[in-house]
Amino acid sequence: MIYLKKSFIVLCVICLFIVFSTPVMAETKVNINTADQVTLCTLKNIGDKYAKNIIEYRKKHKFKKPEEIMKVKGIGEKTYEINKDRIIVKEKKIKE
Numbered sequence: 001m002i003y004l005k006k007s008f009i010v011l012c013v014i015c016l017f018i019v020f021s022t023p024v025m026a027e028t029k030v031n032i033n034t035a036d037q038v039t040l041c042t043l044k045n046i047g048d049k050y051a052k053n054i055i056e057y058r059k060k061h062k063f064k065k066p067e068e069i070m071k072v073k074g075i076g077e078k079t080y081e082i083n084k085d086r087i088i089v090k091e092k093k094i095k096e
Contacts, residue, residue: 027042032058054069069083
């Protein structure tokens with residue numbers, strides 16, 4: 001019985017170490033002019049319906065600034081605010 005308790009405690013400590021020592025992955029940027037539906041859905045509060053709305057909107061209007069996403073039906077200031085650090089509209093150029 002004592003062996004079982006010690007094993008359980010050791011297992012818990014190992015699990016906690018793994019969870020807290022794993023680096024948090026940085027959230028990737030999403031180009032709303034080029035992203036596919038699946039990628040758009042990685043934005044918070046953006047599901048399939050709103051991702052489709054973004055794709056339909058950009059067929060007629062290219063996004064020039066990230067905040068223009070609020071022009072898409074169903075996407076307001078709250079959704080923009082929680083995603084603004086991830087939304088981009090231009091690809092970053094790689095210096096050679």
